[in-house]
Amino acid sequence: MSPKKGLLHFFFYCLLLPSNAFSQHNVEVHFVNPDSALAGNEIKLEAIIKCNEIISFARLQINIPEGFVPINNKKGTAQFIHSKNTIKWIWVSFGESEQRVEVTLATSKNILGEKNFESIFSFADEDSSVHLKLPPVLMYILPYVEPVAEVKPTEEVKFTTKADKYTIQIVAKREDNPIAVKNYLKQNGLKEKAFSFKENELYKFCIGRFKELEDAEIFRKKLAEKHNMKDAFVRVIPGNE
Structure with missing residues (x-):
């Protein structure tokens, strides 16, 4: 396959990626992330959660593929927890109708291809608890490119x-x-x-x-x-x- 055809194929692949928005049970979760990234670079993944009803406890859990490591996060009023292959934001009281959280992920130079980030949003009110399995976030990792060193005197x-x-x-x-x-x-x-x-x-x-x-x-x-x-x-x- 020629380089031009390869790039064209990848372009159409990105167009076919599913939407990262999900809505159910008066809850809307929207992920903001790049469709593709270079291996060895940092990637930002943001989640915007909107609730039309008042809920108390809430948790967003994302399973991260091998080769990704959280290096920074914006948690708002949530507690951030990182364990093996999993990151979580936990709200003891969700409070506001909209919450935004963000994580920066370092990527290994050796990973390549399509990567899936599976996630679950759970919440509870006075009567019941709900666990929503969200559509996976898809990201295509391109080969690592060695940076060109700047030549100085x-x-x-x-x-x-x-x-x-x-x-x-x-x-x-x-x-x-x-x-x-x-x-x-x-x-x-x-x-x-x-x-x-x-x-x-x-x-x-x-x-x-x-x-x-x-x-x-x-x-x-x-x-x-x-x-x-x-x-x-x-x-x-x-x-x-």
Whole structure:
């Protein structure tokens, strides 16, 4: 297939993508996202939720494909939670008739092709609870393109160190118990030293610090395959968003 025909095929593919709007039970959920993006770039995914009736508890859950990692979010009045392959916004009281939330996702350089983001919006009132499975958000990931480095005179070149951004979360506990985590790592054949931070009333224990998402993914796969730590996942180190 010639490059022109390939681009034409991709153009028509984008035109055929379904609408990202959903309406049911007096609730409307609309996703704003690019139809396509380059691997290795950051992607913004926004959700606009409108309710024609007053509801109390509400939750929007999105399942993110492998190779995507949340690095920043706008949560409004909601609580944001990130676990393995899942992000959630939770409203104890939905309150306003419209809520907007947004997440920025880092993408691996190695992913390619069509990616599906499945989601569920749940809410409750005084009488019942409702779980709405939303149409999947489709996004086409194009091959990674190596950025062209800007050439500068030698005397102007400054060497800087990029801060470590990613880590692997291995477990979350209600109490800060580093000894128990150390024993857990030892039982799984690991000598790495864990560090922790408090988030959403839980202590999150992590190992490893990585500059590149790809390096973090390689280490995560090693933990899953060789050390049976299948629930470990890549996340951003707090403060390095």
